[in-house]
Amino acid sequence: xxxxxxxxxxxxxxxxxxxxxxxxxxxxxxxxxxxxxxxxxxxxxxxxxxxxxxxxxxxxxxxxxxxxxxxxxxxxxxxxxxxxxxxxxxxxxxxxxxxxxxxxxxxxxxxxxxxxxxxxxxxxxxxxxxxxxxxxxxxxxxxxxxxxxxxxxxxxxxxxxxxxxxxxxxxxxxxxxxxxxxxxxxxxxxxxxxxxxxxxxxxxxxxxxxxxxxxxxxxxxxxxxxxxxxxxxxxxxxxxxxxxxxxxxxxxxxxxxxxxxxxxxxxxxxxxxxxxxxxxxxxxxxxxxxxxxxxxxxxxxxxxxxxxxxxxxxxxxxxxxxxxxxxxxxxxxxxxxxxxxxxxxxxxxxxxxxxxxxxxxxxxxxxxxxxxxxxxxxxxxxxxxxxxxxxxxxxxxxxxxxxxxxxxxxxxxxxxxxxxxxxxxxxxxxxxxxxxxxxxx
Amino acid sequence: xxxxxxxxxxxxxxxxxxxxxxxxxxxxxxxxxxxxxxxxxxxxxxxxxxxxxxxxxxxxxxxxxxxxxxxxxxxxxxxxxxxxxxxxxxxxxxxxxxxxxxxxxxxxxxxxxxxxxxxxxxxxxxxx
Numbered sequence: 001x002x003x004x005x006x007x008x009x010x011x012x013x014x015x016x017x018x019x020x021x022x023x024x025x026x027x028x029x030x031x032x033x034x035x036x037x038x039x040x041x042x043x044x045x046x047x048x049x050x051x052x053x054x055x056x057x058x059x060x061x062x063x064x065x066x067x068x069x070x071x072x073x074x075x076x077x078x079x080x081x082x083x084x085x086x087x088x089x090x091x092x093x094x095x096x097x098x099x100x101x102x103x104x105x106x107x108x109x110x111x112x113x114x115x116x117x118x119x120x121x122x123x124x125x126x127x128x129x130x131x132x133x134x135x136x137x138x139x140x141x142x143x144x145x146x147x148x149x150x151x152x153x154x155x156x157x158x159x160x161x162x163x164x165x166x167x168x169x170x171x172x173x174x175x176x177x178x179x180x181x182x183x184x185x186x187x188x189x190x191x192x193x194x195x196x197x198x199x200x201x202x203x204x205x206x207x208x209x210x211x212x213x214x215x216x217x218x219x220x221x222x223x224x225x226x227x228x229x230x231x232x233x234x235x236x237x238x239x240x241x242x243x244x245x246x247x248x249x250x251x252x253x254x255x256x257x258x259x260x261x262x263x264x265x266x267x268x269x270x271x272x273x274x275x276x277x278x279x280x281x282x283x284x285x286x287x288x289x290x291x292x293x294x295x296x297x298x299x300x301x302x303x304x305x306x307x308x309x310x311x312x313x314x315x316x317x318x319x320x321x322x323x324x325x326x327x328x329x330x331x332x333x334x335x336x337x338x339x340x341x342x343x344x345x346x347x348x349x350x351x352x353x354x355x356x357x358x359x360x361x362x363x364x365x366x367x368x369x370x371x372x373x374x375x376x377x378x379x380x381x382x383x384x385x386x387x388x389x390x391x392x393x394x395x396x397x398x399x400x401x402x403x404x405x406x407x408x409x410x411x412x413x414x415x416x417x418x419x420x421x422x423x424x425x426x427x428x429x430x431x432x433x434x435x436x437x438x439x440x441x
Numbered sequence: 442x443x444x445x446x447x448x449x450x451x452x453x454x455x456x457x458x459x460x461x462x463x464x465x466x467x468x469x470x471x472x473x474x475x476x477x478x479x480x481x482x483x484x485x486x487x488x489x490x491x492x493x494x495x496x497x498x499x500x501x502x503x504x505x506x507x508x509x510x511x512x513x514x515x516x517x518x519x520x521x522x523x524x525x526x527x528x529x530x531x532x533x534x535x536x537x538x539x540x541x542x543x544x545x546x547x548x549x550x551x552x553x554x555x556x557x558x559x560x561x562x563x564x565x566x567x568x569x
Binding site for chain 2: 243248
């Protein structure tokens with residue numbers, strides 16, 4: 001097509017040049033003929049009026065010939081040039097389409113388009129590989145029919161989303177492939193109506209996350225196994241000392257009892273440390289998922305205070321409890337919230353000197369609920385305040401305190417958990433005056 | 442050693458140290474306690490002796506705690522057998538199942554003292 005158009009153009013240009021040449025030759029021929037017949041006209045020194053007229057006429061004729069040829073050339077090649085432009089545009093469109101098809105078809109992520117009923121059209125190669133089916137088998141099947149029966153509620157909800165044109169964005173779900181294996185995917189479906197065409201089309205991407213899920217499962221199992229292996233021996237130590245201290249096996253001397261109490265206390269610290277380390281591991285591998293259920297914040301706070309009662313009594317601390325009744329029924333994750341409150345209260349008690357005050361209060365506004373733990377403790381030096389949520393960090397002023405143990409993991413854990421729960425943490429602190437920590441749920 | 446008036450407790454835990462101390466404590470507290478070191482052995486003993494309370498560890502070889510419980514609940518007597526699951530971490534599954542099942546409780550080994558364990562066994566026996 002392109003060759004024939006170019007040939008036509010060449011012929012047109014050549015004919016035009018021929019016409020021009022022919023015109024010039026004809027004019028020149030008349031001129032030469034006239035020179036031979038009337039040589040005196042051309043070789044006299046002074047030109048007569050007739051001679052001048054003669055030259056003007058001939059020159060004009062040559063110019064008119066050239067102009068006519070040029071116009072003929074333009075008229076003749078107009079169509080050819082327009083056709084060439086269309087041809088070029090069509091060719092680049094074809095290249096784009098070809099590239100798009102190559103990208104769509106060869107993409108490693110499974111893509112399918114969906115009609116208004118959710119039925120599959122145009123699966124790419126990755127989609128065929130993912131489902132383990134050939135084109136004939138997959139085309140026309142409903143995308144929302146590949147889910148296991150147990151996930152029916154979720155499937156139905158997503159199908160309703162699709163029918164109502166609500167975008168589906170990275171929804172985690174399971175799909176069953178031809179060989180019966182269950183795969184975890186992130187499904188996204190976007191409307192393509194805006195790109196033209198009267199029929200409704202959805203573009204679905206099916207991102208296979210089965211391997212990630214298996215890896216997550218393996219990591220969770222590892223932490224669970226590590227918990228078991230680390231905590232079983234400390235549980236045994238705890239119970240054996242418990243037996244000795246209960247005097248069930250005979251009386252102990254006061255020195256023996258003192259020593260056993262120390263071993264018991266150290267073992268309890270070890271249990272706490274293992275708990276913190278395991279919680280940090282869970283947060284870091286992302287196996288902690290916040291649940292939302294009815295939570296009694298007052299009950300949690302009271303149980304934490306019971307745990308801390310011996311330290312509170314020992315330091316003669318006053319606990320100011322500013323409870324509100326509506327905190328008995330908030331939606332949160334009780335287990336995670338307990339870790340948060342336990343860490344903040346424990347820090348407040350640990351870093352507040354004798355006769356100090358620890359306050360726990362709650363704020364309930366229209367937009368959010370807050371838990372505030374404040375103390376009259378040693379505070380955090382200004383220069384170190386930006387580091388307090390980093391792992392293994394302990395402020396410089398805690399090292400002078402006698403008998404105060406810490407891992408530097410508590411606030412890191414608190415921040416991570418609060419963020420997992422969708423909340424935030426902030427604080428105000430002044431050295432030797434105290435700190436106020438606020439958790440927004 | 443077995444007495445008719447004593448309540449029987451079966452302690453199923455693969456950790457020898459924990460099993461021994463639990464049996465000792467329970468025997469000293471007026472129970473008749475025996476042990477099993479895995480779920481399979483525990484299931485056989487439970488179905489044979491019908492203990493009043495079973496203390497059941499979760500992570501064990503051969504048959505783990507949940508698998509053993511599943512088998513136990515298939516038995517006519519085992520359906521209502523009182524079981525306290527022993528865990529080392531706060532186990533959401535254990536808590537959820539204990540809430541649904543009146544004959545099931547759980548305790549976290551590192552959080553409870555020996556007296557707490559005995560108290561929990563007594564509490565299960567009171568819930569007749």
